[in-house]
Amino acid sequence: MKYQKWENLAHKYNRLWVQKYSLGPTRREVLKIILPKLQADASLKLFEAGCGTGQLIREISEQYPQIDYLGIDAAHNMIDAAKKSVTGQNIRFQACPIEDFKSTEKYDIILCTHAFPYFPDKEETLCKFADLCNPGATVIIVNSSTNSLKDLLINFFLKATTSKARYLSVKEMKVLFQKAGLNLKEVKVIREKFYMPTIALFHLEK
Numbered sequence: 001m002k003y004q005k006w007e008n009l010a011h012k013y014n015r016l017w018v019q020k021y022s023l024g025p026t027r028r029e030v031l032k033i034i035l036p037k038l039q040a041d042a043s044l045k046l047f048e049a050g051c052g053t054g055q056l057i058r059e060i061s062e063q064y065p066q067i068d069y070l071g072i073d074a075a076h077n078m079i080d081a082a083k084k085s086v087t088g089q090n091i092r093f094q095a096c097p098i099e100d101f102k103s104t105e106k107y108d109i110i111l112c113t114h115a116f117p118y119f120p121d122k123e124e125t126l127c128k129f130a131d132l133c134n135p136g137a138t139v140i141i142v143n144s145s146t147n148s149l150k151d152l153l154i155n156f157f158l159k160a161t162t163s164k165a166r167y168l169s170v171k172e173m174k175v176l177f178q179k180a181g182l183n184l185k186e187v188k189v190i191r192e193k194f195y196m197p198t199i200a201l202f203h204l205e206k
């Protein structure tokens with residue numbers, strides 16, 4: 001099955017070693033950007049693509065329970081775990097691959113951390129994100145990125161533990177953002193350990 005690796009990982013996902021050096025630091029950086037925005041307006045709507053076990057939505061909703069949240073993920077076991085550990089009146093999780101996701105709702109914040117490399121059609125996904133945006137929306141995408149021989153090597157081994165993946169370079173991502181009409185505000189590199197690949201955070205605006 002297409003998402004079997006993720007289905008199998010769900011029960012131990014929150015205890016994986018990458019939580020310490022990649023996923024946890026990523027959530028910290030995302031919070032730094034979006035919490036001030038949420039502080040200014042509590043009526044915003046947030047969408048997360050490839051939300052895994054819902055850790056990011058949990059950390060945000062603990063501080064801002066009144067925001068409207070929707071997290072989607074292709075793996076049912078990830079969504080089951082998210083539903084068990086993150087609850088709230090305005091929090092929804094849906095098992096759905098991004099390529100099948102359709103919505104007439106618009107969002108003010110769109111997040112996608114460490115999931116974009118696994119999405120089958122990168123260009124279409126970014127156009128979908130742009131389409132889901134309210135005017136002035138913030139989009140944050142974070143993922144491993146291949147910008148050097150070292151990145152190539154590390155990501156080659158990383159790929160073996162995941163579903164089919166393409167870890168695009170910062171340059172390649174920039175071209176796709178432009179095509180989708182998303183304006184890049186900042187690129188930040190998160191790297192906790194020398195043996196980690198470039199983890200690029202893209203802060204975008206519609």
Ligand SMILES: C[S@@+](CC[C@H](N)C(=O)[O-])C[C@H]1O[C@@H](n2cnc3c(N)ncnc32)[C@H](O)[C@@H]1O
Nearest residue numbers: 006050051052073074075097098113114115118
């Ligand atoms: C490395 S995990 C990241 C989870 C979470 N965003 C985080 O930062 O910890 C990648 C997630 O992407 C999901 N995923 C993979 N392909 C997907 C697709 N086509 N549509 C939606 N989710 C997908 C997987 O099921 C998995 O939960």
